[in-house]
Amino acid sequence: MEGGFFTLQDFMTFTKGITYILMIISLCAMVGFWLFLSERDTDQTVEEPRHHE
């Protein structure tokens, strides 16, 4: 079983490792996506300064 996992511990180390990378990516992407989503809102909400300018 070359390349396979023999222990749950090894499997989790691997999958959680990837999950951590995905979490970092998703957090950054989320900020970008929110900017994209609300970019043209400015005419509707003028009074408050946005956090994403």
Place this chain on the structure above:
Amino acid sequence: MSEHTISVNKSVLTPFNLVAGVILLVGTVITVLRFTGGLAAVTNLTDDNPWGIWIGFDLLCGVALAAGGYVTSAAVYIFGLKRYHSAVRPAILTGFLGYALVVFALNYDVGRPWRLPYPFVVQQGTTSLLFEVGACVALYLTVLFIEFTPAALEWLGLKRARTLVVRLTMLLTIFGVVLSTLHQSSLGALYLIAPSKLHPLWYSGYIPVFFFVSSVIAGLSMVIFESSLSHHYFHHKMDETHLRENTGVTLGFGKAASLVLAGYFTIKVIGVSVANNWHYLTTGYGAWFLVEMLGFVALPCFLYAVGVRDKNITLIRWTSAWTVLGIVVNRLNISLIAFNWQLPSDQRYFPHWMEIMTSVFIVTIGILVFRFIVTRMPILYEHAEYK
């Protein structure tokens, strides 16, 4: 800003300063002993009891009681409760100092503190809850530092940098809540791996949820508690907005704390029921569990409610102190008192006086830094130029 009425003794030799000085001196000596003689020289830690009060109090209580930062900034910036705005800066400052001291205290506890970055730069133990806690605490300390900087930048008169940071407020707040949710709960989840050591009444699959919910209670109560202390000692530093909003903050946060305590009580009971642990309630540990549940959860929940209904600020303030004590009791129960409950009593842990002294030393540093900042930077008042 209100007028300066400096009634404080001008002399440096106040009783407070003298006591603080002695504590700092003793703390320094212990620090030298710790890093020359090893943990054995200053602690009662053993192979059976690898974690003492430096984890149970400094880390677990420290992180829980520093939750005011994320709770308050979330209330004001995310939930839009702008009438609590004057509570944000003191809460952020308390949170930042709390986390900074937690990390400082960890340097005493771990065997080779200079290796603390290893989990992130050398080898990642991604299956460990402690890895998760470490990553979140490191990131959140950074977030809190940035959230705190506007006060320092106003003090230093760096307007452009200050404007830049203020623009990040929403982003930082959301990051802060995400990171806090994760590491507050993961601190509880640390104990999931030791079902054979933690007493069943405190061990639960829900323990991450318990830790997160109780951190909200701790955060709310600490804001009230800290503000009543500040009211007493730094009254002359508060501006009219702060003084005017303070009653509202106390009432609002007291009400929220009462509500969350009620929810916390409910899920704790469900925790006992799900694991069918009712029979343990008749044992000695059960009695102590009931003391925690009734005396430190149900009672403050009720007292907060009465205080809010009667608009009794004094009662709410005393209740906040009691609740903070209750959080400390809970964290110590899980980390020390109900941990290793099956060991014979002669193998159980009791802290060495130098361990206690180190914790006192660290708390003292926190109070001194808090005083230094509050008396200089716009924390309890708004800077005239940035209103």
Place this chain on the structure above:
Amino acid sequence: MPGFPTLIMKLSIGMYFFNVIHRGNDMSLTRRRFLGWIGAAGAGTLLGREANAAANVHFKGYPDSFAVLHDITLCVGCRSCEAACNTVNELPAPDKPFKDLTVLDQRRRTTAKTYTVVNRFQNETGGDKPVFVKKQCNHCLEPACASACFVRAFKKSPEGAVTYDHSVCVGCRYCMVACPFEIPTYEYDQALSPRVMKCTMCHPRVINGQLPGCVEACPKEALTFGKRKDLLDLARERIRKNPARYIDHVYGETEMGGASWLYISGVPFSQIGMREDLGVTPAPELTAGALGAVPIVVGLWPVLLTGIYAITQRKEKIAAEESRQAVMEAVSRERTVSEKEMAAAIEKAQKDKEAAIKQAVKHALDDAAKKQQEVKS
């Protein structure tokens, strides 16, 4: 490549670079030996894992790993294993010599200077002979210490040993909290380089084809080294052949997911200091739920919080809009009212003016009439 860091990889994710060094200290067998988030870099290997990565996976451990069977009924408490362990691991000399059997009067545990201890228990199920039990790391199939370690200092090797790498250890001692058998110990008296100390199952000896020190030294064959699956068969066979001599349980077969040390005994294990309430759940599974919730929080909390924020903003905007309209209406209402008043006032003023003019004219006429009369008279 014995004894060397075997793999150095660099992974770049956006602007982040992680330099990660794998410090395996196992020296045999080529295999995939390198996990963690850096594993993502070796994307080619991902495909090979598909079969195992299915949802309902059961991990059986390394198939040909070694184990030790401790037949407790054969142990005579001579402490030869302790002495051998001390020698092969080059541990410090003991306080009392290994020949001194009075140390058995007290129940002992492993320490930073002793990887293994033999304890004596009274036989509670009859028989005047005491029971001797050897205690050391059980080398779990799914080690709690490895699951708890945040620098991956612990590793389950394919040969069966759970090895520890002090060169990365931070000294948090979470492994000691996690271990259900209370095995790892710590060099509390070391100021600068404290290590976690525990039995290595003589891993360096085993990979060189030697027996573990304790197994080699045992004069009574109470310890048997071999492949785990063979030892399980052997243990069951002994129990089957001598049902009166043994309790029908192989300790370590399923405890906490199973271990590489197996025990058979003539008395219940709970009577000889071995906990029977540990359950069969492997340690990593205990934390899997909490770890699994982490990415869900990261994924959904920003959505929830930003949503609440947006709703709050929208409400505030609507409220502000409404109040502005209310103000405008009030102002305009005010204005119409005041306009009316103004008009009325102007009208009144005009009337007053007219009245005043009339009055003045009247006055003037009266005055003129008076003057004329005065002139006449």
